[in-house]
Amino acid sequence: MSLILCPECGTKISNKATLCPHCGYMGENPSLPISIQDKYEVIPTFEYDIEEWNPTREQYNLMAVEDNRTLVQFFGKWQNVQLRLPAIAKVIESMAKKENILVAKMDSYVKSLIEKGIYRFTIDKQGEILPTIRDAEGIVKQVRLKEMTLTPELANSLSNLQTHAVMAQILDEIEYVGDAIRGIHIELQNDRIALAESTKDKLLLTSRIQDTRLREIALLNVVNSATEAKRVLMRNFSENLNFIVENSQKNDVQLLFEGKKGKDIPQKVSDAFQALISITNSVQIECEGYALLGEYEASKQSLMQFRAFIVDNKLDNRDTLLRLNENTSLKKLQVVDEFMTISNRIIKFDTNRQLSCHNFMMISEEKHNESK
């Protein structure tokens, strides 16, 4: 038995079938197989021309190091570790308990900074203490280390150098964790963008499926992926936009004492622009997918959701996007103008008009022409 394509719907059916199980098509003589009596043509391969809006994307910037510094300063204070992480504090103390200990002579100011976690001793690769004290920037002081035999009084003392040395090692690990957290932030943003970009690839691959039934199932999956990507990015975009709007247009005095919020803004602007581009592309793919399934009402609904997103975030107002653009060192005026064209078209879209596949595709072509 070989498979043929149904002349009506293009589904793969047996060459002995007298009736298509998918669309119910029968030949002129119902008792004879369809393959004998009908001359059929292989359904044409769909050629979709999904234009991706892809303005120049800039390199990702690393987040501010302030979060990391705060973390190090908090856990660098021995009292905080004892209070918040008692189990870890016990482990550190037990690690530091040795018969022979090292002591260093230092003034009370340096000692207080060590207790706060701002200064710490340098440790070599073997875990031995070096006679240098450093902060986040580098070495700040040289001290003389002296070996002493442990007495019960010294053992209980928190100024035990060994304890601080172990603390210093842990602080190094915390700094590494801080870097890893920044890496995770970038990866999360990449994941969100990749989710949106994958929908385009899925749609192009789906267009190569010849079996109508399988193609419809695949198209539904593509549309679902596009909706998911769109929603995730919309939420992320709205949060970033609110943060940027809240922290922009401050006066000079406020800017002078702004703190770490100001350092986060360029990263958030970059994320917001990337999200905006991917949201637009996801909406386009969602609409294309529904249109190809012949579900024009769902396409309209998708456009309506996009319109609600534009209105809620005041993206139909050029000033909102210009405000975003103002907060980055990169000039993204091209993205602003292109998005304004798209948002104007979406806002003016008449929901009552009959949406056919043809005029729907024309929207994409217009988008394409204007983006050029």
Place this chain on the structure above:
Amino acid sequence: MKVNKTETNVTEKMCKKCGKVLASTTKYRYCDNCRRGRAKTRREALATAGALGIAILSVVPVVKHLVNKK
């Protein structure tokens, strides 16, 4: 303030430093990014001046004391 006339003949405010187009409702002549950069420079200058001031204030009594001793 620099202005830019677009095709639709609408005047746009532009940042005096980097030339970026500003929102029509903005109260400032510089974009937020340039203003933030300027605030950073001021903050650093203030910190340097403060440090210098403290250093001078702590040295002056010592110098005075030494001069009076002679």
